[in-house]
Amino acid sequence: MELLDPKERTECGQVVGKAVIGRELPTPASPIEASWRDFIFAEIWSRPGLDRRTRYLIAIASAAASNGPVDVLDDYIRGALSGSELSQIELREAALHLAVYTGWSRGIELDRAVTRVAQELDLPPCPFAPIRIEPWNPAERIQQGIDEFDAVMGFPGPPPVTPYFEAGIDNFVFGEMWKRAGLDQRSRRWVTLVGVSESCATTPIKTHFYAAMASGNCEPEELQEFVLQYAVHAGWPKASVIQGAVLAMIKNFKAGLAWDA
Incomplete structure (x- = not known):
């Protein structure tokens, strides 16, 4: 076997590191x-299992969720903007x-x-769509959220029987946010997967990873790569929990079973 140099x-x-963060790597x-140079950039970011845009979404969401050093988060954002992998409005969304x-x-x-990186790069402020601009019927808004939940998750949305479900899940999360045009559904899926992984909540983790495949947003092999990219900021022990859930959901999905089978 040939030795690697x-x-x-x-x-x-x-x-790879220079391309990812948009500046020269310091010694x-x-x-x-x-x-960072010899493992994260050389051996993770260079892997073919995920496109560069997706790796940015996972890394940016993970770095923000971990509340780590701001310069690490800024580096990813600078690289994404400089390389035109993500736009300013997509990052705002x-x-x-x-x-x-x-x-x-x-x-x-x-x-x-x-905001910091946009100012550093001398980018103008970007306009954004209002959360909601037109008047709405509260009952219709709830039904829209339930319908969107079904479309995103693949099973019926929860009835508005508690404030959490009514004002939170039905009204805003699926009634407004998931429907916004500023970020496509596949991209929202990756940010969601980071969020549920950070929650360590079993049901959201399983349902969202299963839905990522059932919706056609993500391939099983991509979810395997997700775990490695996520581990950079979450750490290997937390990522091992997600790895177990991903393997279980892939098995169910390929067998044509429901997420909770």
């Missing part, structure tokens, strides 16, 4: 700094979407990071 790995990490001053699944505090962190 560590110098070539470092060179690969330098090239590492510690083992963990070297691992991702922040709103992340807020639903990890809390508004984390969504604000992402939104503020977008």
Whole structure:
């Protein structure tokens, strides 16, 4: 077997890393700094299992959700904007979407990071669609949310029997947010998967990973790659829980079984 050259790995990490974060990588001053170049960029971001746009969505959502160093989050956003993988409005929509699944505090962190990097890159403010501009019938809005839940998740939406279901799930999450045009459904799916993974809540994790495949948004192999990309910020122990859920949902999906079979 031919041996791999560590110098070539470092060179690969330098090239990929520069493309990912939109700036030159500094010379590492510690083992963990070297691992960004020689492992995360050279061996994870260079893998063919996910397109670059998807890796950005997972990494940006994970970095924001983990409440880590702001410069790491800023680097991803700079790279995504500079490389035209994500637009400013898509990142703003991702922040709103992340807020639903990890809390508004984390969504604000992402939104503020977008503002910082947009100012750094001298980008003009981008207009955004109002949360809702037209008058609405409350009962119709609830039904729209239930219908959208069915379309996104693949099973009937919850009846509005509690404030959480009525004002939260039916009215806003699926009645408004999932229906917004600023971010496509596949992209919203990746942000959602980070959010439910961070929750460590068994039912949302299983239902959303199953729905990601049933909807046609994600392929089983892509979900396997998701776990590795997610592990960078979540850590391997938390990602191992998600790996188990992904394997179980893929097995059910391929066998034609429901998520809870």
